Amino acid sequence: MVAFHSSALDGVARNAELPTPLLLRLLACEGEGEGPPRQAFRRAGLPGAAVAVILAHPDPGARIEFAISARAEPSQRARLVDDPSPKVRAALAYGPEWRDPRTTVAPLPDDVCARLLDDSVPSVRAALLDSPHLGPSFVASLATHRDPAARRRAARAWETLPPGDRAALLADPDPEVRRAAALGECRRDARVTAELLRDPKSAAEALRHGILHRADAERCVAGRTHLAALAENPSLPHDLVERLAVDPDEDVRLAVSLRPELDEKRRMSIHFTVDAHTRGDVQWVRDGLADPEALRRAATSAHPLLRRTAAQSPHLPPDLLDLLARAEDQVVDNLLGVYHPDTPEEVLMRVYARLGGTFSAWMAETHPRFPREGLAARYADHPDGNYRRLAVRDPAATPQLIERLSHDPEVWTRQAAAEDPRLPLHRLREALHVPELASSAGANPALPEDEMTAVLERAGIPA
Secondary structure: OOOOOOHHHHHHHOOOOOOHHHHHHHHHOOOOOOOOOHHHHOOOOOOHHHHHHHHOOOOHHHHHHHHOOOOOOHHHHHHHOOOOOHHHHHHHHHOOOOOOOOOOOOOOOHHHHHHHHOOOOHHHHHHHHHOOOOOHHHHHHHHHOOOHHHHHHHHOOHHHOOHHHHHHHHOOOOHHHHHHHHHHHOOOOHHHHHHHOOOOOOHHHHHHHOOOOHHHHHHHHHHOOOHHHHOOOOOOOHHHHHHHOOOOOHHHHHHHHOOOOOOHHHHHHOOOOOOOOOOOOOHHHHOOOOOHHHHHHHHOOOOHHHHHHHOOOOOOOHHHHHHHHOOOOHHHHHHHHHHOOOOOHHHHHHHHHHHOOOHHHHHHHOOOOOOOOOHHHHHOOOOOHHHHHHHHHOOOOOHHHHHHHOOOOOHHHHHHHHOOOOOOHHHHHHHOOOOOOHHHHHHOOOOOHHHHHHHHHHOOOOO
16 A cells, blocks of 8 residues: 655656556555545546546545646546535535636536535535636526525625626625625616615725715715725716825825726826735736726736736737736746746746746746747756756757756756656666656657556556
């Protein structure tokens, strides 16, 4: 039995060339400690035989790993809907907890979601309603569900609901459902906004989004009630906007500076400050990330938070992408490297050079447009090991260079070389027994099947 994982076993578990018989052998082990490495359950394209082994695995932790895999097909994960463990069903209901921002997690089928919502265990139902991966059709169906929590979830998708469902939710017997519905309706009805303002739980959000009576707006300004939220309100009268533009509270002035109706001259005449590292999530720009006009207004603005929000759009046309790439804003660089498919190489290299070892640098390095050709000549002898590692990416790097880099003083460079299929076989076999290289060597797609088998045997994986 497996009491612990070796680093080499972790690598083999994620090796793209792991033969199916060895994968099945690895998945089937029960273990006395951690069980199989989690990478084995989160592989892309698992064959049907492997899925069958996972579904029948006696360890609930193994089934949970599969339930939250972002790489598994929803139809495969859905087969856990009748799992005997509530923890597994809850994991299935919520879905992947982390995902690459460049990927989209496909939702579970609606009928599977409906069964999870009717689960006898409250934690399963709650996990489903908290999931960010629900399909629009299923969310819409929640408007008539018997569970008030489900109806509240439907109310959050207010604009997608038909008029009849909206009316029913506004008159719902549950006060929390009525509040959630009113927060959707207040964007079009000043009377509903006025009612919400009397409720401390909803006042700030109603002030941010709701249609306002002038008297209510004046009263909030006079009483300094949630002014930063009020400053975002689209229906705020112009004269009150101007008063808030010179408010002593910096957060209020910043909120005013982001209003969509301001022209550039007026926007930049407001005294505001923006932190050098603030990401920027301006709602009207986020709502228009696929809207050419909204993107152009934001990307061409001198306001850093508008530019930073626009940089999160994968739909930027070439001229705006070029403009933002020259903005000399490190946050814009980071966001372009994460979200845009055509981010220029020089931007990706700037992010990598500045933030090596961080999430943003990893997103830049894994970007499809991150440079490859010529890196060996430029960086193989660089004094910084983080750059020497880039030489491994070069298709022209020779096996001799890869072997040399596998002995590099910098551990990340050694690990990159150990995972490269050009590494000479004698060095690859050697790296399997070096603690800091074993995982990378185990994941090397050039690792022979007999070596993978030996890794499983050394780890005590039964045949």
